[in-house]
Amino acid sequence: xxxxxxxxxxxxxxxxxxxxxxxxxxxxxxxxxxxxxxxxxxxxxxxxxxxxxxxxxxxxxxxxxxxxxxxxxxxxxxxxxxxxxxxxxxxxxxxxxxxxxxxxxxxxxxxxxxxxxxxxxxxxxxxxxxxxxxxxxxxxxxxxxxxxxxxxxxxxxxxxxxxxxxxxxxxxxxxxxxxxxxxxxxxxxxxxxxxxxxxxxxxxxxxxxxxxxxxxxxxxxxxxxxxxxxxxxxxxxxxxxxxxxxxxxxxxxxxxxxxxxxxxxxxxxxxxxxxxxxxxxxxxxxxxxxxxxxxxxxxxxxxxxxxxxxxxxxxxxxxxxxxxxxxxxxxxxxxxxxxxxxxxxxxxxxxxxxxxxxxxxxxxxxxxxxxxxxxxxxxxxxxxxxxxxxxxxxxxxxxxxxxxxxxxxxxxxxxxxxxxxxxxxxxxxxxxxxxxxxxxxxxxxxxxxxxxxxxxxxxxxxxxxxxxxxxxxxxxxxxxxxxxxxxxxxxxxxxxxxxxxxxxxxxxxxxxxxxxxxxxxxxxxxxxxxxxxxxxxxxxxxxxxxxxxxxxxxxxxxxxxxxxxxxxxxxxxxxxxxxxxxxxxxxxxxxxxxxxxxxx
Numbered sequence: 001x002x003x004x005x006x007x008x009x010x011x012x013x014x015x016x017x018x019x020x021x022x023x024x025x026x027x028x029x030x031x032x033x034x035x036x037x038x039x040x041x042x043x044x045x046x047x048x049x050x051x052x053x054x055x056x057x058x059x060x061x062x063x064x065x066x067x068x069x070x071x072x073x074x075x076x077x078x079x080x081x082x083x084x085x086x087x088x089x090x091x092x093x094x095x096x097x098x099x100x101x102x103x104x105x106x107x108x109x110x111x112x113x114x115x116x117x118x119x120x121x122x123x124x125x126x127x128x129x130x131x132x133x134x135x136x137x138x139x140x141x142x143x144x145x146x147x148x149x150x151x152x153x154x155x156x157x158x159x160x161x162x163x164x165x166x167x168x169x170x171x172x173x174x175x176x177x178x179x180x181x182x183x184x185x186x187x188x189x190x191x192x193x194x195x196x197x198x199x200x201x202x203x204x205x206x207x208x209x210x211x212x213x214x215x216x217x218x219x220x221x222x223x224x225x226x227x228x229x230x231x232x233x234x235x236x237x238x239x240x241x242x243x244x245x246x247x248x249x250x251x252x253x254x255x256x257x258x259x260x261x262x263x264x265x266x267x268x269x270x271x272x273x274x275x276x277x278x279x280x281x282x283x284x285x286x287x288x289x290x291x292x293x294x295x296x297x298x299x300x301x302x303x304x305x306x307x308x309x310x311x312x313x314x315x316x317x318x319x320x321x322x323x324x325x326x327x328x329x330x331x332x333x334x335x336x337x338x339x340x341x342x343x344x345x346x347x348x349x350x351x352x353x354x355x356x357x358x359x360x361x362x363x364x365x366x367x368x369x370x371x372x373x374x375x376x377x378x379x380x381x382x383x384x385x386x387x388x389x390x391x392x393x394x395x396x397x398x399x400x401x402x403x404x405x406x407x408x409x410x411x412x413x414x415x416x417x418x419x420x421x422x423x424x425x426x427x428x429x430x431x432x433x434x435x436x437x438x439x440x441x442x443x444x445x446x447x448x449x450x451x452x453x454x455x456x457x458x459x460x461x462x463x464x465x466x467x468x469x470x471x472x473x474x475x476x477x478x479x480x481x482x483x484x485x486x487x488x489x490x491x492x493x494x495x496x497x498x499x500x501x502x503x504x505x506x507x508x509x510x511x512x513x514x515x516x517x518x519x520x521x522x523x524x525x526x527x528x529x530x531x532x533x534x535x536x537x538x539x540x541x542x543x544x545x546x547x548x549x550x551x552x553x554x555x556x557x558x559x560x561x562x563x564x565x566x567x568x569x570x571x572x573x574x575x576x577x578x579x580x581x582x583x584x585x586x587x588x589x590x591x592x593x594x595x596x597x598x599x600x
Contacts, residue, residue: 026100040150041172086136133163209260231263241254278482279485328372402445413431442491457473458474534556
């Protein structure tokens with residue numbers, strides 16, 4: 001046997017026994033075991049007999065043709081080697097042996113992810129924690145202008161204590177990208193190639209998430225590159241997590257993983273950071289047993305408040321200062337014109353500090369009138385001055401979208417007031433309906449980019465090929481899981497709990513799921529929840545294309561006819577935004593209390 005052999009030789013398990021037993025070298029490296037190979041790269045565990053150091057050797061499967069191509073390959077790999085990040089493997093050598101270029105990485109106590117997976121994959125929290133580390137390193141590399149080009153499970157090195165590092169940056173190479181680089185920088189064509197390579201890396205990582213959760217190669221292909229070639233737009237296969245896995249996969253994580261390999265390119269994650277944020281959001285939510293979503297917002301709430309004062313709030317604040325103290329009802333009407341101020345008053349009077357001074361068992365405060373009575377006019381002025389003026393930290397596009405959403409929420413509140421049975425306080429109905437949109441408002445204000453992603457994922461998409469049905473788009477819950485790792489309604493409920501609102505209020509401000517029928521209300525809380533849900537669904541239906549509105553409104557009637565006694569005419573009149581007296585009470589709620597408790 002020659003002193004140096006190609007590492008691609010004698011790697012087949014069917015080789016003769018004596019060949020397998022023979023000591024093989026690649027230059028000064030002793031080849032210990034093949035860690036994995038794809039169509040584009042291969043990786044070996046090697047040992048340096050001189051130093052006794054164990055390393056990982058990664059090589060391309062095809063030799064660069066000519067000295068110029070070899071030089072371009074070396075420059076690209078060295079550019080990746082210069083990046084320093086805790087989740088990127090350290091390169092100890094980049095060289096060429098007998099025409100074969102290679103990169104050598106520190107191995108230490110690490111082993112490829114494939115050694116840990118087994119046949120059942122990893123539990124969801126463990127896999128997500130490793131994935132977050134990998135994405136942090138991958139995002140750092142992409143932002144440094146470096147791609148991987150051939151992410152494979154054996155390229156993810158996991159240490160004994162769970163630390164993960166990515167090896168193999170740029171080893172697979174992209175000749176089209178190399179050829180368009182210039183000494184003075186990167187040409188536009190190369191920038192596009194870099195972006196495409198980064199998006200391919202993110203898609204490859206989505207395939208790895210499937211493998212990590214199931215323990216089985218996606219589409220029965222061990223090579224991630226071959227899987228990608230079978231997915232749209234190049235192929236016709238669809239990759240989604242199976243419903244039966246050895247370890248349970250929570251619904252939110254399932255939405256994230258399925259989005260990463262969605263059949264529609266426009267639905268997939270565009271960069272490593274967006275996928276990273278979704279996984280981090282899910283891990284935060286899981287860490288506190290469902291209370292985690294508040295972590296996403298607490299810092300932002302402290303810095304810029306829940307919402308900004310609406311345009312013209314300064315003039316209204318001046319009007320508040322001139323009002324007489326006894327004109328509470330008129331003052332409440334002015335406050336309700338601005339959701340930011342209304343929510344701030346509710347927060348102020350429902351916090352533990354204020355509530356602790358009240359009579360035990362008095363219940364949460366759910367009217368602006370009572371909040372004003374408790375805080376006084378000076379307290380209202382202080383609340384107004386504590387809020388950011390419009391538009392806060394938002395840019396013009398975000399402010400325009402929040403303006404549309406605020407108008408939609410206020411319209412839903414007016415619809416709910418028009419549909420309410422007699423005896424129900426219009427202000428309580430208004431606030432419950434508005435609070436059912438708290439999570440949506442918070443996400444739009446604090447995470448405008450993520451809110452845009454959620455709306456895009458919910459949009460229907462045309463079929464990929466003629467004759468196939470159109471994609472209906474994700475549900476709001478699924479889209480928010482895929483973007484934030486948490487449901488927007490869960491975010492709103494977490495903030496409401498943080499404000500001091502109790503379980504009865506949290507029940508009322510969570511919309512009824514559209515996938516389940518509305519049942520007859522058992523009490524005031526159930527009826528107020530159904531009323532707000534109905535009003536919000538009516539406004540959602542009115543925002544659909546004209547051809548779809550009638551059918552959507554009819555479905556709302558079918559859902560709430562027994563619960564609220566509404567008819568199609570009732571809904572249509574409520575949408576006209578004309579003041580109307582409370583409707584007659586439906587028979588199903590005749591035995592309910594005539595009005596909501598005074599404490600609300």
